[in-house]
Amino acid sequence: xxxxxxxxxxxxxxxxxxxxxxxxxxxxxxxxxxxxxxxxxxxxxxxxxxxxxxxxxxxxxxxxxxxxxxxxxxxxxxxxxxxxxxxxxxxxxxxxxxxxxxxxxxxxxxxxxxxxxxxxxxxxxxxxxxxxxxxxxxxxxxxxxxxxxxxxxxxxxxxxxxxxxxxxxxxxxxxxxxxxxxxxxxxxxxxxxxxxxxxxxxxxxxxxxxxxxxxxxxxxxxxxxxxxxxxxxxxxxxxxxxxxxxxxxxxxxxxxxxxxxxxxxxxxxxxxxxxxxxxxxxxxxxxxxxxxxxxxxxxxxxxxxxxxxxxxxxxxxxxxxxxxxxxxxxxxxxxxxxxxxxxxxxxxxxxxxxxxxxxxxxxxxxxxxxxxxxxxxxxxxxxxxxxxxxxxxxxxxxxxxxxxxxxxxxxxxxxxxxxxxxxxxxxxxxxxxxxxxxxxxxxxxxxxxxxxxxxxxxxxxxxxxxxxxxxxxxxxxxxxxxxxxxxxxxxxxxxxxxxxxxxxxxxxxxxxxx
Numbered sequence: 078x079x080x081x082x083x084x085x086x087x088x089x090x091x092x093x094x095x096x097x098x099x100x101x102x103x104x105x106x107x108x109x110x111x112x113x114x115x116x117x118x119x120x121x122x123x124x125x126x127x128x129x130x131x132x133x134x135x136x137x138x139x140x141x142x143x144x145x146x147x148x149x150x151x152x153x154x155x156x157x158x159x160x161x162x163x164x165x166x167x168x169x170x171x172x173x174x175x176x177x178x179x180x181x182x183x184x185x186x187x188x189x190x191x192x193x194x195x196x197x198x199x200x201x202x203x204x205x206x207x208x209x210x211x212x213x214x215x216x217x218x219x220x221x222x223x224x225x226x227x228x229x230x231x232x233x234x235x236x237x238x239x240x241x242x243x244x245x246x247x248x249x250x251x252x253x254x255x256x257x258x259x260x261x262x263x264x265x266x267x268x269x270x271x272x273x274x275x276x277x278x279x280x281x282x283x284x285x286x287x288x289x290x291x292x293x294x295x296x297x298x299x300x301x302x303x304x305x306x307x308x309x310x311x312x313x314x315x316x317x318x319x320x321x322x323x324x325x326x327x328x329x330x331x332x333x334x335x336x337x338x339x340x341x342x343x344x345x346x347x348x349x350x351x352x353x354x355x356x357x358x359x360x361x362x363x364x365x366x367x368x369x370x371x372x373x374x375x376x377x378x379x380x381x382x383x384x385x386x387x388x389x390x391x392x393x394x395x396x397x398x399x400x401x402x403x404x405x406x407x408x409x410x411x412x413x414x415x416x417x418x419x420x421x422x423x424x425x426x427x428x429x430x431x432x433x434x435x436x437x438x439x440x441x442x443x444x445x446x447x448x449x450x451x452x453x454x455x456x457x458x459x460x461x462x463x464x465x466x467x468x469x470x471x472x473x474x475x476x477x478x479x480x481x482x483x484x485x486x487x488x489x490x491x492x493x494x495x496x497x498x499x500x501x502x503x504x505x506x507x508x509x510x511x512x513x514x515x516x517x518x519x520x521x522x523x524x525x526x527x528x529x530x531x532x533x534x535x536x537x538x539x540x541x542x543x544x545x546x547x548x549x550x551x552x553x554x555x556x557x558x559x560x561x562x563x564x565x566x567x568x569x570x571x572x573x574x575x576x577x578x579x580x581x582x583x584x585x586x587x588x589x590x591x
Contacts, residue, residue, distance in 0.1 A: 104148040108208040111141050112201060113221050116492065119485035120229065120269060123244065124260050126483060131194065134484055138197035141204050160206045161440040162498050166199055169433045172426060173393050182392025183399055191394030194484060198491045205495030215496070216456040219276050219463065226273035227297035230304040233258035233266065237307060257308040260483075267313025268480035270305040271470035272489050274298055275320060275463040282324075282340050283453040298344060303351040312477045316470040321345060324466055331450055371406065372416045372477060378403045379420040383427070390427030399424075414482050418475035421482070437494075441468065445497035464497035 115137040122130035149155050173192045175181065182188040209218050236246065237257065243249050244259055254261035260269075277298035280286060286294055305313045325338040382391065382403050391399050397413040404412065415421035423431045445465045451458030471480055471490055480486045 102148070104144060104151065105208050105211070105214065108141055108144055108148070108204055109214045109218055111137070111144070112204050112209070112492065113218060115141070115201070116485070116489055117225055119488055121259055122485070123248075124265055124483045124485040125488075126261075126485075131484055134488065135193055135197040138200040138488075142200045145204060145207065156207070158207060158210070158500055160495070160499055161444045162202065162206070162437060162494060165433050165437040165440060166202065169426075169430065169437075170195070170199065172429055172433065176389060176392050176426075181389040182395060184392060184395045187394040187398065188392040195393070197484075198487055201488050202491040202495040205492040206499040209496060210499055212455065212457045215460045218496075219280065219456065219460050222273055223277045223280065223294060223297055226270070226276070226301050229258065230270070230297075230301040233304050234300075234307065237304075255309065258304075263308040264310045264312060264474075264478045265480055265483050265486060266308050267305045267310035267316070268471055268474055268478065268483070268486050269489070270301050271313060271316045271320065271474060272467035272486070272493055274301045274305070274317065275324070275466035275470070276460075277301070278320075278324065278341075278344065279452055279459050279463040279466070282328075282337050283459055285454070285456060285459060295344070295347075299347045299351055302344070302348045306348065306352055312474045316474045318345075319473055320466050320470045323469060324462075327449075327462075371408070374406050375400075375412065375415055376417050376420050378405050379415050379417070379424050382424045386427060388427045388429060390423070390425045390430060393425050393430075396421050396425055414479035416477065416479055418479055418481045421479065438472070441465075441494055441498050448497070448500075461497050464493040467493050468497060 115134065118137070119125040119130070119134050122133070125131050125134045170192075173188065173195065177185055177188055177192065209215055236244075239246070240256075242256075244256060244261075250256060250261050252261060255263040257263040257266040258269075260266045277294045281291055281295035281298055302317055305317060321341045321344070325341045328337040329335065378400065382399060396415060397411070400412055400415075415424065419431075419434075422434055426433075442465070445461060445468075449458050449462035449465055452462040453459075468490060471486070475481055481490060
């Protein structure tokens, strides 16, 4: 029986679209690692809210930008992806410039100072979108965030159990607050965890790690979620539940597989077990006290402020200066933020800035959701989905808090936006080989894997022959006619895509020669 001679019918020109792209350069790795180090520094430096830490964050972002510009000179061409977030971000920068140039700000100096901070946010978004695109880099970047998040959560837990009223056991906070981790405000610690938890959660639910590594990743997710509940932040607790529900719903819609939903429920059960084990189950009682407090009154005052300057706003960063004139209740506390990032943005930038924010978020979800479909088997999709879930959690929490006014959390948020919406650059060698080991087994190839026609037919012929018992070669051929027809159709589609890639590569080579 000569199955092989029958199996290669009409498959002489096998298709291989897996053209290997150049490996990430040294400068690209430097930028990715520098970005990760800058984010970690901002978190450990008390959220980068003090002048020295804010300056260091801005200076570090400027240094990364200069390295990126040098990278463009070294490559002798400007390589800029078509990220959909760039237009709204540039328009927002233009709006702030107009507030300063046209003297639309109630306090020009503060607006200039805040503009520098937003420039640094734009730089970290640019670096994340341009230099954390290759799958190898995205994998290392995600693992770094997972390791840091787990270690930071362990530190926060140890500090709580041995708390002496000081941050890092040595630093006395200038203002009284609910200290947790390196933050004076526990809600800001919860905001950080909301953005980090999706990374171990998504990786642990996929097939990117196995055995003990997978268990460690899931443990990291449980530890981070547990400390967020221990912090007592009600907004953080609800945001975490929202992320779990959205993750389960999204996977059910895309895969129609309840495995992830059951895994998400298991993670919640483990978090509750963790709280009971520490004897801190009473923290859940804070969910029963969801009164708005003075937050609702501040929001109403913000609407009155907006009505006086509806188009341009009062100027970026001017809220604490203007608000005392509009405060409608008595308090001996200084209200420096609106406790609602959306209301504060509306007050400071008016309808123009609020519209640009909506444009930014629409682009984020419109381009982020399609790239997250490959999350089970590829780091590219897993990072995109985790970043999108993290952005969703912090955006929800921003209705009742001011996490995006904290430089460390805001910088991480914009980095996640860049990761979620950035177009895919290339696949690693390992990801391109997934599916070759066991075709038809438990592991399935990624969505964008394009094996050759011979590989498809040979694997299916072997599977059919092994299950056919005493069937002869003609029986096998009849059963494979359907596969051959489908393969011809798929081959035609891949051939078109292969020609497009070939032309793009040829054009790139010609540009390099010029």
